[in-house]
Amino acid sequence: MFVKNFIKNLISNKLLLASIVMTICLVLAIVTFAFAPFKELPFVYREF
């Protein structure tokens, strides 16, 4: 019941919905940035 009401309120309040989506995106971006290495350029072994 509580979840249902919450979702109903959320859908009716577009600003809150946008704000929550934005928060989730920012948090995911931080987590991805923190755990993924900078792209490494291909390693080329030069024999001499």
Next chain:
Amino acid sequence: MKKLGYIIMPFVIAFCFAIGLYKYLEKADAQMLATKDVRGIFSDTVSLVKDKGIYANDYWAKQGDILMMGSSELSHSTIQHPVYFFNTQRSKNMVVPIGRAYTQSLQDASLVGSLDNSIKDKKVVLLISMQWFMEKNGVTPHHFQTRFSPVLFYGFLDNPKISRENKLEYVERVKYLLSKKPGEFKPELLYANYYTKNSTGDKVVKILLKPYFKARKFAVELKDLGITYRKLKEANNLSEPLKKEKEVNWSYERKLADKMARDRVGKNPYLIDKGYYRRYLKGKEKVFENRYGYVNLLKSKEFDDLGLFLDVCKDLDVEPVVVVIPAKGQFYTKTGITKDERFSYYNKVEQLVENKGFKYIDLRNKEDEKYYLRDIMHLGTKGWVDVCEKLYKEFDQ
């Protein structure tokens, strides 16, 4: 006003989350570094934690472990390797091999310069290869970028013990090496560009950009912690701390190295690994004849970078032991780099190191010693035993 709140709130939450994550990772990493078996990381030859990070290196330097900086010789091509002698409970301290092919003096200067100043008596070894000095301009922009680490860059420039003069020299080099296709390192190129500028307009821009670079520095430190966390999570737990249990029997190791080398080498004129000989040298005498005749080892920009590394060590009271790995004389003479030229190069490195008051391990007389090198430039079974024995004694293990 209410609308503005909905826009600002996600940023406030994200900011708090980032700070919280940073604090959590800092604590978790410290705990895992103390309780996990990190020898797997020490043996990893392409480790971002060691090669591009600060956090774990600080921890190991504080423990008294030996930070051994080098390049491709640190790959595991023979059993005889520093980790075999130092990370098998036969020494007081462990060894942390840092670097891979094309990690050269400038990158090593960044690493030493970004370590925590409060750590006393850091044990540092620098393994130098002659091939670093074969390029007139030293390390190439492409290779430097593959080894570049923003967290080390900011750590170096924020270190109050490094002189302004050395920082400017470092920034100028980084600026040049990042200027072609900096990719993800554009912020660092921008930082380097403004670092040396001092006009009023530039000072205003610097002030305006300050919050951005603070955030960038925080972000790359967070990345260092995050990558370290991921690696440590994979490591096994230690039931008890590792301690020295026995000594290395050097005479046995020398005999073992000799026996193993005989199997690896077989019969070839250079007395190097037969696989390497067959793949790169056999039947190619004409290809290599005078191939490097144009090289002037003494005029390479790498000497400036090595000088910077030594100056930074001086600023930070770090006393590195410099080991100059010999090159296969018999091969390089044929390619046009004569014995006189090579020995002038060894002399120049020696003078540079000794003028700064640091220790130098001279191996030039090993150039053509049987089984010392496994190919034309990398230490072989006997070479590693010899170098590790010297370092074992040097650091009183």
